[in-house]
Amino acid sequence: MPITMDPFDPTPDLPASVDIVIIGGGIIGISTALFLAERGISVAVCEKGRVGHEQSGRNWGWVRVMGREISEIPMALESQRIWEGLDKRVGADLGFTRSGILYVSDTPDMLRKHEEWLEQARPFQLGTRLLSNSEIEQVLPGSARRYAGAIFTPNDCRAEPQKAVPAIARRVRELGGHVLEGCAVRGLDMAAGRVSGVITEKGVIACQRVVLSGGAWSRLFLGNLGIDFPQLKILGSVLRTEPLDGPPTHAVGASDYAFRKRADGGYSIAHRGASLAQIVPDSFRLFFDFFPALIRQRHELRLRLDGRFLTEWQMPRQWAMDEVTPFEQVRILDPKPDEAILAEAQRNLVAAFPAFRDMKVAASWGGLIDAMPDAVPAIGEVPKMPGFFIATGFSGHGFGIGPGAGRMIADLVSGGQPAVDMTPFRLDRFDRLRRSVAA
Numbered sequence: 451m452p453i454t455m456d457p458f459d460p461t462p463d464l465p466a467s468v469d470i471v472i473i474g475g476g477i478i479g480i481s482t483a484l485f486l487a488e489r490g491i492s493v494a495v496c497e498k499g500r501v502g503h504e505q506s507g508r509n510w511g512w513v514r515v516m517g518r519e520i521s522e523i524p525m526a527l528e529s530q531r532i533w534e535g536l537d538k539r540v541g542a543d544l545g546f547t548r549s550g551i552l553y554v555s556d557t558p559d560m561l562r563k564h565e566e567w568l569e570q571a572r573p574f575q576l577g578t579r580l581l582s583n584s585e586i587e588q589v590l591p592g593s594a595r596r597y598a599g600a601i602f603t604p605n606d607c608r609a610e611p612q613k614a615v616p617a618i619a620r621r622v623r624e625l626g627g628h629v630l631e632g633c634a635v636r637g638l639d640m641a642a643g644r645v646s647g648v649i650t651e652k653g654v655i656a657c658q659r660v661v662l663s664g665g666a667w668s669r670l671f672l673g674n675l676g677i678d679f680p681q682l683k684i685l686g687s688v689l690r691t692e693p694l695d696g697p698p699t700h701a702v703g704a705s706d707y708a709f710r711k712r713a714d715g716g717y718s719i720a721h722r723g724a725s726l727a728q729i730v731p732d733s734f735r736l737f738f739d740f741f742p743a744l745i746r747q748r749h750e751l752r753l754r755l756d757g758r759f760l761t762e763w764q765m766p767r768q769w770a771m772d773e774v775t776p777f778e779q780v781r782i783l784d785p786k787p788d789e790a791i792l793a794e795a796q797r798n799l800v801a802a803f804p805a806f807r808d809m810k811v812a813a814s815w816g817g818l819i820d821a822m823p824d825a826v827p828a829i830g831e832v833p834k835m836p837g838f839f840i841a842t843g844f845s846g847h848g849f850g851i852g853p854g855a856g857r858m859i860a861d862l863v864s865g866g867q868p869a870v871d872m873t874p875f876r877l878d879r880f881d882r883l884r885r886s887v888a889a
Contacts, residue, residue, distance in 0.1 A: 452787075452815040453507050455500070458616040460631040461623065467656035468492040468628065470863055471648045472663060473635045473671070475501035477849050478841055479663035480618045480629070481856025482863075484540075487625035491864055494657070495622070496650055498634035498667075499781035502615025505665055506849060508817030510688065510718055511710060512701055513607035513850040514551050516578050519826050520570050521874030522851060527574065528870060529854025530607060536853060542617035545610030545713035551701040552581075552589060554600040560705065561599040568601060578603040590698045595802040597704075608701055608710050611849055634777035636769065637674060638838060645837030649771045651778055659837045659863050666783060666818040668842040669732065670776060673767055677832065678886040680739040681843055684751070684821045685726040687787035689796075689814035691716040696805035706798040709806075716812060721795035725819075726788050727751045728758040739823045739882060752791070785816035819846040829859060829875040832887045839863050840877060 470486055472479040475497030486493040495501070513533050515526045532539075533546050555561035561580075568578055581600040587593060589602060619629045630652075639647035639654055647656040664671050669681040693715030701710035708722035727733075733740075744751065765776050792814055800806050822828065822843040832838045841859045844851070858868040878884040 476506035477852035485860035487627040494628035516603035524870040532853035540621040551606035787816040
């Protein structure tokens with residue numbers, strides 16, 4: 451496995467009962483568990499593989515507000531406030547720093563889109579500003595490429611994905627929470643029309659409420675419950691370099707490359723304008739749900755029919771509670787990166803910043819992103835299953851907004867009032883989902 455996560459010792463034994471069970475040990479599930487445990491609410495996280503080992507440990511490590519969907523900005527701001535003190539909160543160095551993030555625009559049309567976003571985001575007073583080409587040179591010395599302009603948010607941040615989730619999970623355990631690895635949830639236990647527990651491969655955990663934060667696995671889990679969740683997976687590819695001095699330390703996104711400085715002195719590098727959309731059976735089932743997004747992002751998505759189609763075609767979509775599930779057959783999604791996309795990103799980056807010419811690639815990896823039709827997560831209680839909450843579909847934004855989302859989800863499931871408006875994330879905004887979750 452090309453990513454190396456910080457160590458974590460999971461809870462050894464299955465608890466008989468807790469107040470709340472969280473399905474999925476990524477940044478969303480673990481952050482939710484942290485805020486529940488801090489309030490003295492007993493919680494168990496059930497992770498089929500190892501905490502943080504899928505997309506939560508494979509992302510770019512950006513903690514940004516700039517460029518977010520406008521509906522996500524309040525949650526992203528709350529998340530940045532939490533990230534600011536998270537090292538102290540969990541007693542570990544997560545590599546968090548406010549290093550600034552910059553989006554450069556190759557063309558006037560790209561710059562206009564950034565200007566339009568900035569105008570919509572102006573009420574939030576983010577500190578984002580437009581830069582001319584000469585100002586770009588001051589912020590990014592050493593650039594060999596001229597741009598139409600850029601937007602720059604000095605307060606945007608970065609952190610280390612391979613450190614964050616294990617550190618937060620350790621704190622959950624210190625607070626008395628249970629974090630189980632190699633413990634797949636097969637389904638829900640229901641009594642008197644509401645959730646009464648979860649059925650895991652290791653036994654039943656009684657509880658009052660359940661949160662599904664299963665990332666790329668959420669559609670499959672929900673399908674077995676009769677819930678038609680509109681979610682696809684996008685393959686992102688990332689590489690990291692050996693320590694390198696000279697290039698800019700700001701995180702930078704262009705049309706054909708992206709990079710950010712790492713705490714280990716190297717850089718994480720990707721192709722911002724190219725992700726792989728593997729054609730799978732769900733691509734046809736959800737075609738009309740995702741068609742508008744496909745049109746909008748047609749220049750950024752590369753379609754491919756490969757072995758993933760047959761893999762998902764053969765994967766069971768229904769199972770009984772005494773059967774081995776797909777979650778037990780595939781503990782960790784570890785897809786191969788698209789090396790051609792990464793090679794293209796390297797070429798583009800070296801042409802733009804010659805200081806990267808001598809970089810040495812230490813590792814590369816792929817990660818499957820849980821994508822929604824509108825790129826906004828779905829968060830809420832399922833009406834026909836009282837006590838069952840969905841919190842998934844973060845569409846590649848989960849790492850940055852994870853702590854803020856975790857606090858809001860903890861508020862929601864514990865009966866409190868979230869500090870931000872949760873309306874944009876409601877389940878019934880999708881016709882397909884509304885029909886299948888209705889009471």
